[in-house]
Amino acid sequence: MTRDNPISRRTALKITGGAAATALVAGCNDNGDDNGGDNGDDNGEDGxxxxxxxxxxxxxxxxxxxxxxxxxxxxxxxxxxxxxxxxxxxxxxxxxxxxxxxxxxxxxxxxxxxxxxxxxxxxxxxxxxxxxxxxxxxxxxxxxxxxxxxxxxxxxxxx
Missing domain, CATH: 2.60.40.420 (Cupredoxins -  blue copper proteins)
Structure with missing residues (x-):
């Protein structure tokens, strides 16, 4: 980070870490349903x-x-x-x-x-x-x- 940038390195890392955590959680939405969705079969296939x-x-x-x-x-x-x-x-x-x-x-x-x-x-x-x-x-x-x-x-x- 340069001195001209108002965001400190620590703040930038916090923002980046928070965005990564949000993306990780968003991609791991397990609804507990064993068939992969409303139209899935017993093998986890969506269809x-x-x-x-x-x-x-x-x-x-x-x-x-x-x-x-x-x-x-x-x-x-x-x-x-x-x-x-x-x-x-x-x-x-x-x-x-x-x-x-x-x-x-x-x-x-x-x-x-x-x-x-x-x-x-x-x-x-x-x-x-x-x-x-x-x-x-x-x-x-x-x-x-x-x-x-x-x-x-x-x-x-x-x-």
Whole structure:
């Protein structure tokens, strides 16, 4: 510290230490809930358990996939879906913002899994809703809209 600086070295250290302590406490907010949050599973994963055989409906919004059904994802943006390996599901979007969208299921390397991708389309023509039927496998990592993959990207966890 220079003599011109009105804050002494001791005061500066106190301020820095206080800020660090506040940041540390803010990052350690354990609410005592063993499932990682309101929509978590028993393994501490944050997401929504989806029952086998469920149709997962999303609203195609350029800002992000908005959950419609099942009710556990209603209103959630890009909800994390927890699926059971070897079980059948359906995912898609029956409505959207009129933009050009599709839906694809990718692995953690960004590759489409088992050709699970639809063609790009808008939702303003009747019959343009898009759904994929699939069996959950451990290589599945995300569902995306390829034209908007930076904003319309939700995680898939397969257990």
């Amino acid at each position: 929504v358990n989806i029952e086998p055989g469920t149709t997962i409906e999303l609203d195609g919004q350029t800002a992000g996939w908005e959950g419609l059904a099942p009710s556990d994802i209603d209103g959630e943006t890009n909800p994390t879906l927890i699926l059971q390996e070897g079980e059948d599901y359906e995912i898609g979007w029956p409505q959207g913002d009129g933009g050009n969208h599709n839906i694809a299921i990718r692995d953690d390397g960004g590759e489409v899994v088992d050709d699970l991708a639809t063609d790009e389309t808008t939702d303003d023509e009747p019959g343009d809703d898009q759904f994929l039927e699939f069996t959950a496998s451990e290589e599945m990592a995300e569902y995306v809209c390829e034209p908007h993959e930076n904003s319309m990207d939700g995680e898939i966890i397969v257990e």
